[in-house]
Amino acid sequence: xxxxxxxxxxxxxxxxxxxxxxxxxxxxxxxxxxxxxxxxxxxxxxxxxxxxxxxxxxxxxxxxxxxxxxxxxxxxxxxxxxxxxxxxxxxxxxxxxxxxxxxxxxxxxxxxxxxxxxxxxxxxxxxxxxxxxxxxxxxxxxxxxxxxxxxxxxxxxxxxxxxxxxxxxxxxxxxxxxxxxxxxxxxxxxxxxxxxxxxxxxxxxxxxxxxxxxxxxxxxxxxxxxxxxxxxxxxxxxxxxxxxxxxxxxxxxxxxxxxxxxxxxxxxxxxxxxxxxxxxxxxxxxxxxxxxxxxxxxxxxxxxxxxxxxxxxxxxxxxxxxxxxxxxxxxxxxxxxxxxxxxxxxxxxxxxxxxxxxxxxxxxxxxxxxxxxxxxxxxxxxxxxxxxxxxxxxxxxxxxxxxxxxxxxxxxxxxxxxxxxxxxxxxxxxxxxxxxxxxxxxxxxxxxxxxxxxxxxxxxxxxxxxxxxxxxxxxxxxxxxxxxxxxxxxxxxxxxxxxxxxxxxxxxxxxxxxxxxxxxxxxxxxxxxxxxxxxxxxxxxxxxxxxxxxxxxxxxxxxxxxxxxxxxxxxxxxxxxxxxxxxxxxxxxxxxxxxxxxxxxxxxxxxxxxxxxxxxxxxxxxxxxxxxxxxxxxxxxxxxxxxxxxxxxxxxxxxxxxxxxxxxxxxxxxxxxxxxxxxxxxxxxxxxxxxxxxxxxxxxxxxxxxxxxxxxxxxxxxxxxxxxxxxxxxxxxxxxxxxxxxxxxxxxxxxxxxxxxxxxxx
Numbered sequence: 001x002x003x004x005x006x007x008x009x010x011x012x013x014x015x016x017x018x019x020x021x022x023x024x025x026x027x028x029x030x031x032x033x034x035x036x037x038x039x040x041x042x043x044x045x046x047x048x049x050x051x052x053x054x055x056x057x058x059x060x061x062x063x064x065x066x067x068x069x070x071x072x073x074x075x076x077x078x079x080x081x082x083x084x085x086x087x088x089x090x091x092x093x094x095x096x097x098x099x100x101x102x103x104x105x106x107x108x109x110x111x112x113x114x115x116x117x118x119x120x121x122x123x124x125x126x127x128x129x130x131x132x133x134x135x136x137x138x139x140x141x142x143x144x145x146x147x148x149x150x151x152x153x154x155x156x157x158x159x160x161x162x163x164x165x166x167x168x169x170x171x172x173x174x175x176x177x178x179x180x181x182x183x184x185x186x187x188x189x190x191x192x193x194x195x196x197x198x199x200x201x202x203x204x205x206x207x208x209x210x211x212x213x214x215x216x217x218x219x220x221x222x223x224x225x226x227x228x229x230x231x232x233x234x235x236x237x238x239x240x241x242x243x244x245x246x247x248x249x250x251x252x253x254x255x256x257x258x259x260x261x262x263x264x265x266x267x268x269x270x271x272x273x274x275x276x277x278x279x280x281x282x283x284x285x286x287x288x289x290x291x292x293x294x295x296x297x298x299x300x301x302x303x304x305x306x307x308x309x310x311x312x313x314x315x316x317x318x319x320x321x322x323x324x325x326x327x328x329x330x331x332x333x334x335x336x337x338x339x340x341x342x343x344x345x346x347x348x349x350x351x352x353x354x355x356x357x358x359x360x361x362x363x364x365x366x367x368x369x370x371x372x373x374x375x376x377x378x379x380x381x382x383x384x385x386x387x388x389x390x391x392x393x394x395x396x397x398x399x400x401x402x403x404x405x406x407x408x409x410x411x412x413x414x415x416x417x418x419x420x421x422x423x424x425x426x427x428x429x430x431x432x433x434x435x436x437x438x439x440x441x442x443x444x445x446x447x448x449x450x451x452x453x454x455x456x457x458x459x460x461x462x463x464x465x466x467x468x469x470x471x472x473x474x475x476x477x478x479x480x481x482x483x484x485x486x487x488x489x490x491x492x493x494x495x496x497x498x499x500x501x502x503x504x505x506x507x508x509x510x511x512x513x514x515x516x517x518x519x520x521x522x523x524x525x526x527x528x529x530x531x532x533x534x535x536x537x538x539x540x541x542x543x544x545x546x547x548x549x550x551x552x553x554x555x556x557x558x559x560x561x562x563x564x565x566x567x568x569x570x571x572x573x574x575x576x577x578x579x580x581x582x583x584x585x586x587x588x589x590x591x592x593x594x595x596x597x598x599x600x601x602x603x604x605x606x607x608x609x610x611x612x613x614x615x616x617x618x619x620x621x622x623x624x625x626x627x628x629x630x631x632x633x634x635x636x637x638x639x640x641x642x643x644x645x646x647x648x649x650x651x652x653x654x655x656x657x658x659x660x661x662x663x664x665x666x667x668x669x670x671x672x673x674x675x676x677x678x679x680x681x682x683x684x685x686x687x688x689x690x691x692x693x694x695x696x697x698x699x700x701x702x703x704x705x706x707x708x709x710x711x712x713x714x715x716x717x718x719x720x721x722x723x724x725x726x727x728x729x730x731x732x733x734x735x736x737x738x739x740x741x742x743x744x745x746x747x748x749x750x751x752x753x754x755x756x757x758x759x760x761x762x
Contacts, residue, residue, distance in 0.1 A: 007058060008268060009066070010069075014271060015079040017074045022144060039272055044275070066101070066102055067095065075110070107129060108154065109153070109154045110154065120169050172240075177202055181224075183227040201260070218366040223370070228241075229244055251372070251375070269305050275297045277293050279293060322336065329740055333372045337362025337365065385679075409451055423490065427476045440502070444648070449586050470528065474501055476489050491533055493544065500533075508531060530544070565600055565604070567611075569608050576630060577603070583647075587633070589637040590637065599656065612660075621722065629652060696710050696738075699730040699734055711738060718731045
């Protein structure tokens with residue numbers, strides 16, 4: 001077994017081992033393991049105390065912020081109020097000051113009364129009730145031993161739990177599926193009770209004892225669930241349904257929400273009424289003793305159980321499922337199915353054939369795949385991020401991200417920015433009400449690294465607030481100039497140089513100091529002074545003490561004013577050639593300290609020629625790049641591959657070297673990389689919790705690479721294939737490989753489909 005030990009965050013505590021119902025589908029009494037017969041009916045006081053001690057010890061050892069304890073049976077309410085009070089009191093006392101305690105109880109509800117609910121209210125015990133639907137569905141399995149229906153009594157329990165005084169304890173309804181039941185009748189009956197959550201459970205089965213399929217369909221359970229899913233969708237998802245929400249979460253790259261699906265490691269242990277420590281209860285369906293560990297709370301710690309080979313196997317994620325499952329595109333959502341449902345003794349044949357034990361697909365394999373693909377096909381349009389297919393949406397999402405960072409910075413400052421920050425913040429609001437200039441500045445790609453650095457500086461308690469305030473004031477001043485607003489702005493300058501983002505740098509002295517006001521650390525400007533910026537009839541005026549500087553035409557250089565140069569020549573788009581911004585140094589390669597006029601003219605001419613080549617060879621991509629890029633920054637690197645680094649979307653770092661052909665390829669490669677990175681910042685294209693085993697072989701590499709790298713390489717090469725057909729084969733082979741990966745989210749698959757269309761037309 002590999003990987004670190006996974007601590008238990010959920011404990012199933014058996015407080016009573018018998019039940020007042022005789023459900024014929026119960027995994028405890030009706031399946032292979034019959035160990036319940038030898039166990040005491042009620043958990044002992046000693047077992048309670050040792051369980052509380054072990055749990056507190058485990059939580060403290062692993063610094064767990066919270067643990068969940070589920071009181072279970074049999075029927076846990078048969079333990080009686082006195083014993084349940086002792087359980088709750090000892091667990092609460094043991095965890096006090098160590099970890100938050102989430103107490104729950106799963107019950108059939110027959111014994112539920114105000115006496116119990118008042119006790120649960122005292123200790124915050126939330127209650128989940130088992131109910132299989134309407135009376136017909138519920139009576140199919142959930143009857144008393146003499147055959148009487150339990151349905152009316154369960155409805156009384158649900159009604160009691162829904163009373164206003166107890167509603168906060170309601171955990172929801174648990175429904176075991178029977179494909180012979182009418183799915184809509186079941187769902188409608190449950191939904192009518194207005195539960196806070198519904199949890200549909202597949203009946204426990206193995207390859208030795210497969211689930212009943214009334215119509216013989218290999219996807220009977222998926223068909224049943226999809227019928228319910230459609231009704232749930234039509235009604236606007238009135239309550240959470242954990243199985244559906246887990247599938248939707250994993251399709252979007254998120255975690256599984258249930259043990260029965262997904263690749264998350266198990267973190268559950270069972271304590272029986274005699275103090276025996278066992279693995280997950282459902283294993284009792286596999287064979288007698290399948291859940292046993294040989295440990296108990298009196299002599300063993302929870303860490304010893306967590307290290308048990310059976311437990312560790314269920315903590316291996318992708319490596320813990322069968323080879324067939326590892327190659328399946330839906331494995332991230334189904335996780336190979338519940339561990340128990342993979343079991344076979346080895347005697348089976350046909351589709352159940354395989355090695356003895358759990359190294360098989362789930363007995364519900366066809367159902368799980370049909371369910372996941374069915375939910376995906378039904379929700380793809382609604383769950384795919386619009387940024388994937390709409391450039392305008394991508395730009396809007398990027399702006400929202402930057403705005404969120406600015407708001408986060410304001411929150412982090414919490415008064416530490418002083419009067420200068422507050423003044424700049426209030427002026428930003430004034431500018432925003434009267435022009436679009438602030439959005440233009442926030443969309444500037446070098447705004448993002450300033451915000452990220454400033455937030456980090458504050459959280460790490462590094463000095464940064466003074467520079468942070470002056471940078472915001474500089475943005476406001478630039479927005480005022482762009483909008484032609486009559487609003488004076490007080491802004492800081494460093495060593496006599498005033499940097500106005502997107503516009504240029506103004507010298508306020510006669511020295512030959514730095515061209516830009518760069519930060520000392522994150523956001524700190526070192527020695528600085530104050531100046532006032534004001535829009536005048538001709539350009540803008542800056543006063544700093546006795547010094548006045550008038551900039552009449554902001555696009556033209558003067559002895560004191562160095563503007564940001566623009567490309568915009570010979571049919572090339574009007575892009576900034578920014579070698580001034582202090583936050584431009586984010587490309588992983590040295591930036592040029594400042595181009596001379598001749599060098600700038602030569603670079604600009606070659607860039608314009610490169611753009612002409614792109615316009616002729618890949619007109620659609622050239623047009624999109626012209627509409628979304630805003631800034632090119634010269635790099636000193638001799639490598640002619642444009643770099644798209646941490647700046648916000650819209651900036652490319654481009655070497656000053658290379659001829660037009662080399663720069664055209666560099667621009668195209670950089671644009672593709674920048675767009676894909678921008679997409680990953682606003683939507684999940686692939687699962688972020690990728691297991692090493694999910695690496696795929698890339699056509700351009702000898703060793704496997706993560707899916708994120710494969711997708712990035714494919715995205716770049718698809719774009720390049722239209723410019724140079726030499727990239728087409730690698731692009732197609734990478735897309736073929738991505739078709740079979742389980743890591744792409746719904747948005748990622750939508751992007752993959754778009755890439756196929758793009759490469760087909762290349």
